[in-house]
Amino acid sequence: MRQAVQMFVHQLRIEQKVFWRNRESAIFIFIFPLMLLLLLGSVYSGTIKIGHTEYKAANVLLAGMIGYGVANTAFSGLAISLVVRRESGILKRLRSTPLPPATYLASVLTSTLAVFVLQTVALFAIGRTLFGTPLPGHFPSLILALLLGAASFAGLGLAAAALIRSDEGASAIVTVIVLPMAFLSGSFGSTHRYPGFLRGIGDVLPLKHYLDIVQGIYLAGDEIWSKPAAVGIVAAWGVGGIAVAARYFGWEPRER
Amino acid sequence: MSAIEVRDLRKAYDGVEAVRGISFTVERGEVFGLLGPNGAGKTTTVEILEGYRSRDAGDVTVLDHDPQRPGREFRERIGVVLQQSEIWPNLTVREVHLAFAGYYASPRDADEVIEIVGLGEKSRARVKTLSGGQKRRLDFGISLIGDPDLVFLDEPTTGFDPAARRSAWEMIRSLRDLGKTIVLTTHYLDEAQNLADRVAVIQRGVIIRTGTPAELIGDSLTTEIRYRSGGEDVVVETETPTVVLAELTARAVADGTELEGLEVRRPTLEDVYLDLVDEPAAEADS
Numbered sequence: 001m002r003q004a005v006q007m008f009v010h011q012l013r014i015e016q017k018v019f020w021r022n023r024e025s026a027i028f029i030f031i032f033p034l035m036l037l038l039l040l041g042s043v044y045s046g047t048i049k050i051g052h053t054e055y056k057a058a059n060v061l062l063a064g065m066i067g068y069g070v071a072n073t074a075f076s077g078l079a080i081s082l083v084v085r086r087e088s089g090i091l092k093r094l095r096s097t098p099l100p101p102a103t104y105l106a107s108v109l110t111s112t113l114a115v116f117v118l119q120t121v122a123l124f125a126i127g128r129t130l131f132g133t134p135l136p137g138h139f140p141s142l143i144l145a146l147l148l149g150a151a152s153f154a155g156l157g158l159a160a161a162a163l164i165r166s167d168e169g170a171s172a173i174v175t176v177i178v179l180p181m182a183f184l185s186g187s188f189g190s191t192h193r194y195p196g197f198l199r200g201i202g203d204v205l206p207l208k209h210y211l212d213i214v215q216g217i218y219l220a221g222d223e224i225w226s227k228p229a230a231v232g233i234v235a236a237w238g239v240g241g242i243a244v245a246a247r248y249f250g251w252e253p254r255e256r
Numbered sequence: 257m258s259a260i261e262v263r264d265l266r267k268a269y270d271g272v273e274a275v276r277g278i279s280f281t282v283e284r285g286e287v288f289g290l291l292g293p294n295g296a297g298k299t300t301t302v303e304i305l306e307g308y309r310s311r312d313a314g315d316v317t318v319l320d321h322d323p324q325r326p327g328r329e330f331r332e333r334i335g336v337v338l339q340q341s342e343i344w345p346n347l348t349v350r351e352v353h354l355a356f357a358g359y360y361a362s363p364r365d366a367d368e369v370i371e372i373v374g375l376g377e378k379s380r381a382r383v384k385t386l387s388g389g390q391k392r393r394l395d396f397g398i399s400l401i402g403d404p405d406l407v408f409l410d411e412p413t414t415g416f417d418p419a420a421r422r423s424a425w426e427m428i429r430s431l432r433d434l435g436k437t438i439v440l441t442t443h444y445l446d447e448a449q450n451l452a453d454r455v456a457v458i459q460r461g462v463i464i465r466t467g468t469p470a471e472l473i474g475d476s477l478t479t480e481i482r483y484r485s486g487g488e489d490v491v492v493e494t495e496t497p498t499v500v501l502a503e504l505t506a507r508a509v510a511d512g513t514e515l516e517g518l519e520v521r522r523p524t525l526e527d528v529y530l531d532l533v534d535e536p537a538a539e540a541d542s
Contacts, residue, residue: 003361010358014344021346089341096306096336097359097402098328252308 007103008110015111019081028171029077030115033069034122037061040188041131048190055219058131063218064187065123067211070149071182073116076174078108078157079164087167091251101251112157113150120146141217141224148224148231149210152238156206158245165254181207206237257320259284259406259437260305265314267300274300276461277314282439282454284405287432289452290441291529297461298441299339302410305439306336319406332361335399335407335436339414342391345384349375349394352383353401360402373397373427389420396427406437413447425450445529457532464532473523480523484516 020026044057085091094104127133136142160177164170182188184202191199191208202208209230216222224231260282267275275297282288290298303309305318307326316323321330343352353370357363370379373393378386386394392412399407409428413421428451431438442448448455449469457465457472465472479497481504483490494500497520508515 007358010355014347014355014358017351018344018346089338090343092308093336093338093341093343093398094359095308096331096334096338097356098331098361099359100328 004100004103007099008107011099011104011107012110012114015107016114019111019115025077025081029073030119033065033072033119034126036068036188037065037123037126038130040065041127044189049192050186050190050215050219051192053220056133058127058133059219060190060215061188062123062127062131062133063215064182064189064211066120066146066214066218067149067185067207068178068182068187069119069123070116070146070153070210071178071187071207073119074112074150074153075157075160076171076178077115078112078154079160079174080170082108082158082161083164083170084167086161086251087253089253092253095251109154112154113147116150117146136218138217138221138223141222142214144224145210145213145217148234148238149214152206152210152234152241155238155241155245157241158249159241162245162248162250181205184208185211187211206234209233257284258282258317259286259319260288260439261315261317262301262305263315265301265304265316266312267297267304267309268312274461275304278456278458278461278463279314280456280463280466282437284437285432285435286453287428287438287440287451289448289455290439290458291443291445291448291452291455292441292458293443296458298443298458299410301458302408302439302441306334306408307331332402333405335402335404337395337399337407337409337412339410341395343383343394343398346382348380348382349386349397350379352394353397356398356401362403363401364403366401369397369400372400372430374423389416389423392416392420392424393427396424396431400431404436406439407431409438409440411441411443413442413444421447457529459532472529478523480519480521482517482519482521 019029040061041058044061046057047054048057048060049055050060082091095101124133124135128135160174164173184191184194184198185205185207186202187207191202194202209227212230213224213227213234216227217224258281260280262281263279264277265275265279266273266277278297278301280288290301292298300309304311304316305323307318307323307330310324319330319333321327323330344355347355349370350366353366357366367379370376373396375390375393375397378390383391383394396412399409412428413424416424425447428438428440440448440451452469454466454468455472456463478493478495481492481494481497481500483504492500492504501520504515
């Protein structure tokens with residue numbers, strides 16, 4: 001057991017080093033949502049209507065970026081890095097060592113979570129300093145919501161990594177998934193003016209419901225358990241993702 | 257107990273048999289070469305031994321383990337150099353060695369391994385800045401870091417320039433000097449001839465010959481004598497080179513002429529090998 005923990009910590013350190021040393025991933029995964037908050041926060045002012053309530057625009061955008069951030073980090077970032085590692089043979093190489101696959105996966109997921117947590121803290125800090133957004137309350141609910149989102153999107157990220165065949169196409173594919181999803185789910189502003197069919201698509205996507213939970217907690221002062229349906233949908237997507245990954249994920253390069 | 261024992265190993269992909277009943281034994285401390293053209297079944301065989309693939313039939317024992325159920329203990333004792341694979345490009349040579357050292361219960365000292373594979377000066381360089389040959393050294397280093405008893409090298413010098421190949425060979429010899437058992441696959445004859453204690457020639461999923469390189473060459477009796485006469489190349493293949501050569505030179509001396517470009521060649525493993533892998537092909541064609 002002690003050995004397993006040591007190995008986990010060892011691999012977690014490696015994962016963090018590998019992530020931050022790679023400038024492309026650090027910028028694309030970590031910085032991009034922060035940049036978007038800066039841009040959108042500078043453009044929008046006044047209020048944004050969610051449901052029947054008007055909220056300060058900056059607050060809504062901050063919540064939206066927390067949603068976009070989880071999709072970007074836990075879904076895109078995880079999927080791209082796993083596909084690249086599989087196709088370049090890193091996963092196959094690791095497989096021949098005594099490092100247990102479960103320990104490896106646990107450290108990869110924890111590393112992803114660490115990046116997302118840091119990103120969320122940075123988002124709150126930027127919002128607070130530049131746009132006067134309030135610091136969050138309801139901490140237990142907020143943390144549970146963030147964990148739920150990270151877990152669910154990481155599950156979907158594993159599924160995407162299992163289904164994407166080539167490392168060259170990986171970042172294009174996940175971008176084509178994430179950007180429209182973020183738009184349809186209201187990451188970049190309220191969706192209440194969207195045509196019905198676009199909102200209809202958004203309604204089945206996990207990001208929409210995750211945002212619903214985060215907005216409820218951050219904007220309206222709800223708790224996570226105020227929205228059991230949304231929690232159920234987000235969790236169901238994650239479970240579905242894990243099931244697909246368990247069925248199709250492989251450690252060896254596909255393209256050869 | 258031998259390091260590896262394989263009895264009647266079979267493996268098919270989608271109904272096509274890649275390995276069709278092969279048997280061989282690798283003794284501890286020897287360098288064993290699996291030699292064959294591309295697609296002969298070398299990599300499939302080695303990946304079964306490494307624990308990557310299941311087998312359809314046959315008995316396989318690697319270091320007293322069944323590689324089909326590779327446990328931690330098994331992985332502690334093998335080192336693997338894959339045909340092609342990369343490693344984290346943004347870590348340094350030393351960081352990569354330390355990373356892999358962390359996976360093993362009693363690893364070798366990272367700096368020592370880096371010296372063994374000749375990357376001492378590149379210790380602090382990032383992997384992405386290494387040349388192809390240096391990356392291969394890194395692969396060797398990683399495969400050694402757990403201090404394995406058995407090292408698998410799958411086509412370790414494919415795509416190398418001659419200088420890089422020579423230095424890779426040096427490294428493989430130094431592995432043998434460390435007392436490691438080495439299984440080497442290659443489609444280069446000179447590589448097998450230079451490195452392997454024993455060679456199995458594999459063709460279309462079956463082993464068609466096994467022995468030391470000298471034995472395999474010894475199987476073939478002809479010697480080739482070449483010279484130029486009247487501007488044309490003459491090639492004599494003979495099983496009695498001494499007699500033929502004596503006659504040729506006696507005649508030339510008597511005529512007061514020179515045998516231009518005289519050359520006497522013993523067959524290399526390459527000739528033997530090309531003969532061997534040609535035969536079944538010729539049969540199949542006829």
